[in-house]
Amino acid sequence: MKRLLFATVILLVSCKPPTPAEQMDAILSWVGSAIVLGNGWLRHTTPDTYTRQTLTLSHDQLRQIGAELLKSPPATIDSTELDGALTRSGTHLARMAQLVEARNSPGFNQVLDSLELDQKALKQLSDKIESSQ
Amino acid sequence: MKKILQLSLGIITSVGGFLEIGSVTTAAQAGAQFGYKLLWAILLGTLCLIFLIEMSGRLAAVSKHTIVDAIRERFGFPFFFFVLLGTVLVAFMVLVAELGGIGFALQILTGIRFPWWALPVSFVVWLLMWKGTFSLIENGASLLGLVTVSFVVAALRLNPDWTSAASGLLPTLPDDDKSKYWFLAVSILGASISPYLMFFYSSGAIEDKWDRTYLPINRVIAAFGMTFGGFLSMAVLIVAALALRPKGIQVETFQQAALMMTTALPKWGFYLFALSMLFACFGAALEISLAISYFFSQGFGWNWSEDVEPSSDARFAFVYTLIIGFAAVPLMFGVDPIKITMMSMALTSATLPLAIVPFLFLMNDPIYLGKHRNGWISNTVVGVVILISFVLAVVSIPLEIMGG
Numbered sequence A: 001m002k003r004l005l006f007a008t009v010i011l012l013v014s015c016k017p018p019t020p021a022e023q024m025d026a027i028l029s030w031v032g033s034a035i036v037l038g039n040g041w042l043r044h045t046t047p048d049t050y051t052r053q054t055l056t057l058s059h060d061q062l063r064q065i066g067a068e069l070l071k072s073p074p075a076t077i078d079s080t081e082l083d084g085a086l087t088r089s090g091t092h093l094a095r096m097a098q099l100v101e102a103r104n105s106p107g108f109n110q111v112l113d114s115l116e117l118d119q120k121a122l123k124q125l126s127d128k129i130e131s132s133q
Numbered sequence B: 001m002k003k004i005l006q007l008s009l010g011i012i013t014s015v016g017g018f019l020e021i022g023s024v025t026t027a028a029q030a031g032a033q034f035g036y037k038l039l040w041a042i043l044l045g046t047l048c049l050i051f052l053i054e055m056s057g058r059l060a061a062v063s064k065h066t067i068v069d070a071i072r073e074r075f076g077f078p079f080f081f082f083v084l085l086g087t088v089l090v091a092f093m094v095l096v097a098e099l100g101g102i103g104f105a106l107q108i109l110t111g112i113r114f115p116w117w118a119l120p121v122s123f124v125v126w127l128l129m130w131k132g133t134f135s136l137i138e139n140g141a142s143l144l145g146l147v148t149v150s151f152v153v154a155a156l157r158l159n160p161d162w163t164s165a166a167s168g169l170l171p172t173l174p175d176d177d178k179s180k181y182w183f184l185a186v187s188i189l190g191a192s193i194s195p196y197l198m199f200f201y202s203s204g205a206i207e208d209k210w211d212r213t214y215l216p217i218n219r220v221i222a223a224f225g226m227t228f229g230g231f232l233s234m235a236v237l238i239v240a241a242l243a244l245r246p247k248g249i250q251v252e253t254f255q256q257a258a259l260m261m262t263t264a265l266p267k268w269g270f271y272l273f274a275l276s277m278l279f280a281c282f283g284a285a286l287e288i289s290l291a292i293s294y295f296f297s298q299g300f301g302w303n304w305s306e307d308v309e310p311s312s313d314a315r316f317a318f319v320y321t322l323i324i325g326f327a328a329v330p331l332m333f334g335v336d337p338i339k340i341t342m343m344s345m346a347l348t349s350a351t352l353p354l355a356i357v358p359f360l361f362l363m364n365d366p367i368y369l370g371k372h373r374n375g376w377i378s379n380t381v382v383g384v385v386i387l388i389s390f391v392l393a394v395v396s397i398p399l400e401i402m403g404g
Helices: A002-013 A020-042 A048-071 A079-101 A105-132 B002-016 B021-063 B067-075 B077-110 B112-131 B133-155 B162-167 B180-191 B193-206 B212-243 B252-262 B271-300 B313-333 B336-364 B365-372 B377-403
Strands: none
Touching: A002 B271, A020 A079, A020 A105, A020 B112, A020 B252, A048 A079, A048 B077, A048 B252, A079 B212, A105 B180, B002 B133, B002 B212, B021 B067, B021 B077, B021 B162, B021 B180, B021 B193, B021 B212, B021 B271, B021 B336, B021 B365, B021 B377, B067 B077, B067 B193, B067 B271, B067 B336, B077 B112, B077 B133, B077 B193, B077 B252, B077 B271, B077 B313, B112 B133, B112 B271, B112 B313, B133 B212, B133 B252, B133 B271, B162 B212, B180 B212, B180 B336, B180 B377, B193 B271, B193 B336, B212 B252, B252 B271, B271 B313, B336 B377
């Protein structure tokens, strides 16, 4: 029993944090989710509450993963550029959630376009990180 | 005529009851991250399940013993207790995940977060167990579960490249993220070969008073029901591969998993996903609660049947009351059902030998099965798949925890 506990503790202690490339994949996954969701909401195929909650979740996840990534950003990329892209995406996600609540489709469409541009910028940064590994 | 009806119902309920939170989550994650590459794991798991389900029914029909009864009788109480501990612990984790799945489905439908659903959902599951009969639980929940066929419709709507999909039926190594790949393969095997299904099926055969005349029906239900069920799991993987992977979306939450259906079936996809998860998890929660109660009652020699009043088998009813109550607790504190699902599916693989190896011994014992005991094909298929699952689990679980 003691050995089992010891092995469990060792396993948990040695848990490796995600690599910057994995963190960027997770960020892109959340931004991609928000874009698919946003397009669905504009086509009236996803309900308001689910859309708003998932956009808020995407925003929270982006902020959390982004903060972790910025603690020790990879040397191959400009951390100011990364910070800027993450901040812009986060702002757009929060704004989209508000616009869903206000049922403002035209405004939502504009912010969604901006988020798609953010996604491209983040993808370029992600490619840089992956090519350096 | 009665048997033809039973046969049709058996196949339909096997299909409707096949998907649950484990099979959907593992298949969706696999498709979103690795495309078709992990279809082979579903194929292997389904093949093994066909044999195991057929064996469970055969044991019950020929020997009039459930698996648990026979394990206790053949190997003695100390060994049985060891099997009980491992199997019930993992089944309990799966029950938590299924109740969480129902809560998540209700969350995306209503906006009320899943921890708030933990108690009401557990109460409804308990109430159905308390008031319902075996056929209501077996047939009712599974018939509602037929809504999961919508995953097949979604897969067909996305028009997959069938040649590429077929290539996924043969195991190939991924270019990167190997530890995640093997962990997902193990989880898919664990989700497909869930021992609780065998305990539930063999107990059901005794509840339905099967005899040797049911052997052909048993074989057809196992073969067709599980094969169609396997197709459902494959459909989930294909939909995720086509709808989520090109957009770089990984399935870390239920909310993200729903997006695969909104992409494939824009008009109804969201509601079909939510209802599929609601009914599939509900059916699975009932089956697991029953399976755990069967396990305790048959192992300890108590009265057991879902078809009698709880006052006639009080200890049987007490077990599911306690188990369902305990399962609600982690969910009330917001424990993520997806994380529990992934870990419980992998642990299922790791603990498979505990339940399956003694079962294989039983299936080769002439005292229990006479001339109906296993042939070499059944022994080889099940033995090899269980060995593969176990080895992969032992290697991949620590690798996944340590991040490869």
